[in-house]
């Protein structure tokens with residue numbers, strides 16, 4: 001059983017790895033359509049990406065929307081998480097569940113809802129509309145990460161601070177927030193990525209004016225399979241690699257174990 | 268601030284409500300209302316009736332799409348399990364270095380956008396791609412069409428969703444006490460029977476978690492089936508999108524969306540009863 | 550100054566559950582008082598009420614004659630050391646110690662210097678720049694102590710501060726804490742599970758049980774003159790024998806199987822009163838034959854546990870389980886399963902009326 005599992009495992013490794021790395025050579029290809037292995041190599045599509053307004057604007061839109069979404073999400077989720085983790089009250093179980101609901105609803109269903117609802121409100125094809133929708137979808141992830149952190153937070157830190165003369169406000173500022181900072185950072189990061197990667201709702205509501213990168217990629221893949229996508233994929237690949245490797249290196253330096261798991265979203 | 272923390276934590280006070288209010292109101296306006304709108308449209312577009320549901324539930328096209336969606340989701344889940352289990356095993360029982368590298372790989376895959384991975388499969392399976400070239404090399408004169416078929420979309424979905432399965436199973440495997448396995452061995456369990464009667468039951472919670480997650484995501488999957496699948500064998504999310512974008516058939520689209528939603532929620536409710544929903548995304 | 554800290558009729562209920570029931574206590578200035586009691590007996594709850602983190606359901610807390618019940622925790626000027634130390638992980642040792650001074654508006658340069666001084670007092674000179682996780686358990690303990698002392702609190706509360714340390718370090722820290730407490734003269738309440746710790750460190754011990762105070766007394770009084778059978782059983786090893794007073798004036802009581810007892814001098818008790826007789830295992834002598842001038846009883850030896858320097862003999866006198874402590878070297882006179890004679894002087898028998 002052991003040997004079988006090992007061999008099967010290694011084949012799966014190939015299966016997982018191949019599609020991740022294939023975009024890298026593709027991005028340097030000089031073919032005008034999808035061809036692998038590439039007939040020749042050049043940097044033309046990188047130039048195309050970095051000079052084309054058609055690609056840069058959606059990139060910028062995505063960054064803008066994801067940043068705003070993160071800020072709004074955290075502003076809403078941080079107080080709510082404190083309420084839900086720190087207090088007992090009637091209806092708490094229900095509230096806990098409601099926080100997770102946007103994750104349980106398929107995004108296509110939300111997309112239909114937003115398409116019609118934001119149409120009524122005049123929010124389709126606007127940055128604001130996408131931000132408002134994305135915030136909703138980011139809430140569960142941010143909440144899960146933060147509440148796990150807050151549950152693990154030792155109340156004695158706060159008691160100690162107060163016994164030492166810190167008022168509740170100062171305790172929050174000098175003790176609670178700094179100790180929770182890693183949790184807040186990770187929670188914000190997840191909210192950001194959730195928004196940055198979100199495709200389905202963006203396809204339906206972002207329109208031309210607030211077009212996000214995933215929407216642009218989706219359209220492009222569907223229509224002409226522009227090789228620039230390989231460039232973007234490669235860039236995203238290295239961003240992710242950097243993002244994952246950084247904590248590994250940092251932990252190797254500080255020899256602390258990382259926990260690279262991520263709550264999933266129902267795309 | 269003269270309020271003491273003990274007063275803040277008294278059971279009956281308005282603090283939690285005050286803290287919860289902004290998010291609550293937000294979710295009401297931007298989550299509950301849009302969802303309610305979908306529900307309402309399914310009954311009122313274009314006019315008040317049950318016609319949409321009647322059409323969706325009895326029409327041959329729709330029935331075929333529903334069936335296709337279920338079968339595909341089940342098949343993808345099964346494949347993810349077959350693919351994920353050995354890999355999780357490898358991660359859990361290799362030398363730390365190997366395990367770490369595989370973990371890195373799976374995490375990479377996990378975090379890489381669905382779109383990027385979908386695109387990769389387009390390259391791999393395309394008519395000028397390596398797989399076709401390989402098939403030609405080993406003697407296929409006219410290699411079969413791989414892209415835009417049920418095969419390509421299923422394969423890509425398995426690849427995209429496998430990390431969810433792997434992570435769930437791996438977490439459980441990691442927690443298995445090696446002493447337990449040793450003691451089972453000392454009681455005479457070996458090879459297949461050790462696996463069947465000891466190891467597999469111990470990893471069952473991870474399998475359940477991963478399967479529910481993969482199945483549910485797959486049911487509502489839009490991007491990959493639309494980009495890689497055959498236009499003639501749509502899945503439900505794709506069809507909903509199609510109805511809305513092409514025909515502006517909000518009523519029909521909403522009715523299908525409601526059915527998708529209800530099915531998803533039923534599965535998750537059963538799961539919630541048994542394990543608690545917050546465990547699912549662990 | 551007497552009655553520096555005064556708890557009057559404190560009760561605390563959680564729903565229908567009574568965690569503290571009419572707790573009253575007064576502590577003198579500079580005194581070292583230990584709260585001792587089984588898990589869940591209300592020690593931490595009492596501490597939290599003094600510190601202001603829990604609100605008492607009834608009763609009041611006074612320090613130096615002033616009620617502090619209405620003050621928020623940060624206004625109470627009470628230093629606390631928690632079992633897990635609760636050192637702020639994002640601050641260095643010296644910044645942790647500086648924190649209470651910072652909250653009191655002391656300038657950074659002056660405060661840090663003062664913090665360094667306090668760290669030296671607890672024997673951590675030169676460790677100030679380290680973060681808590683770079684310190685050993687004992688060192689973290691000292692930082693926590695320094696942090697709780699640097700602002701000259703009116704009270705020092707320690708909730709099982711040594712619980713996480715190994716035995717050697719515990720003993721070292723016991724001595725250390727006692728030394729620092731003496732030199733500063735700070736009024737201290739110390740919570741522990743460990744009775745030997747309570748015995749060795751305290752001026753007085755408060756024994757808690759089920760939310761009530763069972764007894765407040767100096768360590769040796771607690772040991773030799775327990776007021777209740779709970780205290781007798783909880784502190785040290787004990788043989789407890791139910792009995793009835795046969796002659797209050799003649800100081801005799803009777804147990805149905807062991808017969809008549811002489812007991813040590815106390816107030817005269819009413820004839821016929823039900824009491825419990827306490828005999829500490831080390832006050833019992835084990836021999837082959839009865840000894841003149843003592844109360845002698847026959848015992849069947851069931852188990853002998855030899856610790857080397859001393860040995861514990863567990864047996865039965867009639868239906869009453871008995872424990873006897875003897876020198877390890879003397880234990881050879883007896884074997885498990887044999888019958889022997891145990892005896893004691895009347896002074897060894899202490900009467901417990903509750």
Ligand SMILES: Nc1ncnc2c1ncn2[C@@H]1O[C@H](COP(=O)(O)OP(=O)(O)OP(=O)(O)O)[C@@H](O)[C@H]1O
Nearest residue numbers: 563566568586587588589590591592593594595742
């Ligand atoms: N927030 C609370 N809600 C309900 N009951 C509580 C609460 N806090 C404490 N209790 C109960 O009050 C009783 C006293 O608890 P306390 O923590 O004071 O015990 P303790 O003597 O400190 O025990 P230990 O030695 O285990 O620390 C316990 O039975 C506990 O279960």
Ligand SMILES: [Mg+2]
Nearest residue numbers: 592593594708
């Ligand atoms: Mg306690």
